[in-house]
Amino acid sequence: MRFGQLTYDLSHLLGGAVLLLSFVLLYQRRIGTVINAFAMQGMVLAAAAAWAAHAQGVPGLYLTALLAFGVKGLLIPFALHRLVRELNLHRTVETALGVGLSMTAGVALVGLCILVTLPATQDARLLSRESLAFAMSVVLLGMLMMITRRNAISQVIGLLSLENGLILAAIGVTGMPLVVELSTAALVLMLALVAGVFAFQIRERFDTLDTGSLEEHRGERR
């Protein structure tokens, strides 16, 4: 097993950094730092995409990088910060699971991803297999974040970071059509918009962003 070449090392490392930032997202409790960590994840993702574009010689990926940087690194975090300021949110994020427990679950999920991904992709190169495992872990950690957080904004960030995982998987695979990525990016913008409106609506109706208060109205809690 040799990892010598810089090209693969660097893309591998950037994938690992995106995964690490997913853990930061899980660990942080304050909504402001969660948004900042998400912005950082978007920027690292952009760097990963730009490096992949350079390494694979696919200029279309530069567009992906630009989109990731502009939309996920700047636009959405900025909008979320504004949302938080306008809604005058209390500063802490309540967690349904404790931080320690959710981190443990996160590590277990990553282990699961590696165990599932590596045998399933026997014939590919080792590094792209591991990068795929990272991308899948980012997806699962995003889901975990949506489960463990009760604040609507944190849940939105979980969803968006899940999408970061999808992009990370896509840039690892050569020959991904650009149309798919563009439509995903558009989808994310729509998603952020809908989530913002949704957050405003919940806030107006229930005076809180705790999605737990929705349960009563669905008749789940009596």
Next chain:
Amino acid sequence: MAVVWSILAQALHIALILAAAPLLTGVVRWMKARMMGRRGPHVLQPLRDLLKLLRKRPVLAENASAISLAAPYLAAGAAVAAAALVPSFARGMAFAPLADLILVAGLLAVGRVAMALAGMDVGTPFGGLGAAREMSFAALAEPALVVAALSLAILAGTTNLDAIAGSFRDGALGLRVSLGLALVALLAVAIAENARIPVDNPSTHLELTMVHEAMILEASGRHLALWDYAAQMRLLLWLSLLAAVFLPLGQAPAGSAPHWWVVGLAAWLVKIGGLALGLAAFESAIAKMRVFRVPEFLGAALLLGLLGAVLLFVSTGLA
């Protein structure tokens, strides 16, 4: 001839760390003061404090046992012994075969136990409280250190620090995600071990959340000087360790002639200075966390270290 050089390098290394430890603390304090807009004490102030304290007789409580007498010497001795093992400017020093990461962790643990015992010896509530907290943090910090060491050992094929620094310097391993995770874990452990800001506040003993200072509240005179010196030595040790493993550039290779040492020394000074600057900036920028959040912080470090090791295990196993 090589034997002579290695012994000479070791002697120089020990002299260097003995002199540099108080200076490093002084430099970090000065940088922090400047960043916070104060003039700050002179860089040599910790050294002056040490010299003044060493001349003074310790005052012991009436019910102090032999533990209070022996603990400061044990802690300072363990810290110096551990720091003597971590390579600074050259590899292949005389103690290099002993320089095992696990041994360094063990020596650090000896110092910690001595400090906790000294804290509890006289029976003051503060000392016991500090000792209890220190031990509960150590229960997470030590496994994190060992797990990070495990990642390094899998990559380099040995737990010997000298050999790890050598194989990382040669660059045969390249950039690895597990290394990044181990680095994060080690940084968190280093912050906790040195009682730096998000975990503990090194500049006061007037805070209810203090850990390190609470244990040595009773110490005075020579004993206090030794405790302080042990703490300064630990800071130098951790920065040297991080520099040796993660920034191995410029270190003089084993068995090299003394003119390489000058290069290594300059590189070491730059690296330690850079890390000290980073530490000062980090401490100035961040607020201390609540004591009950520290186990979460260290637990996260442990899990990340574990993740790095698992990643290595699985990828080498399934490759």
